[in-house]
Amino acid sequence: MKAKKIIIKGKVHxxxxxxxxxxxxxxxxxxxxxxxxxxxxxxxxxxxxxGAPEEKINRFTNFVQSNYPPDASVLxxxxxxxxxxxxxxxxxxxxxxxxxxxxxxxxxxxxxGKIRGNENEIQKI
Numbered sequence: 001m002k003a004k005k006i007i008i009k010g011k012v013h014x015x016x017x018x019x020x021x022x023x024x025x026x027x028x029x030x031x032x033x034x035x036x037x038x039x040x041x042x043x044x045x046x047x048x049x050x051g052a053p054e055e056k057i058n059r060f061t062n063f064v065q066s067n068y069p070p071d072a073s074v075l076x077x078x079x080x081x082x083x084x085x086x087x088x089x090x091x092x093x094x095x096x097x098x099x100x101x102x103x104x105x106x107x108x109x110x111x112x113g114k115i116r117g118n119e120n121e122i123q124k125i
């Protein structure tokens with residue numbers, strides 16, 4: 001199994017990019033995947049790590065180089081060999097969903113929202 005590090009530069013934060021990449025990795029049955037937003041010299045970067053057989057890596061990197069979320073503005077995509085271990089896609093998915101849920105809760109609390117109702121009706125108080 002090989003591994004690659006993909007660095008995507010441009011407007012890549014807060015546009016659903018990590019979920020976009022996760023969805024493609026899952027569709028290709030990629031075993032190992034990680035993605036994180038970073039800021040380098042005040043520029044937005046998304047760093048994705050992928051560990052899979054070479055053919056799957058090639059398909060994924062081809063996808064990443066030509067497909068972007070609608071609100072993203074990509075300036076560059078760099079692909080490098082990666083020699084460290086890449087976490088399992090299941091581990092990434094679980095921690096990603098927890099972090100996204102935490103963001104939703106924070107936004108809801110800032111809006112002063114409370115939920116009341118049952119499965120058929122949810123309303124803001």
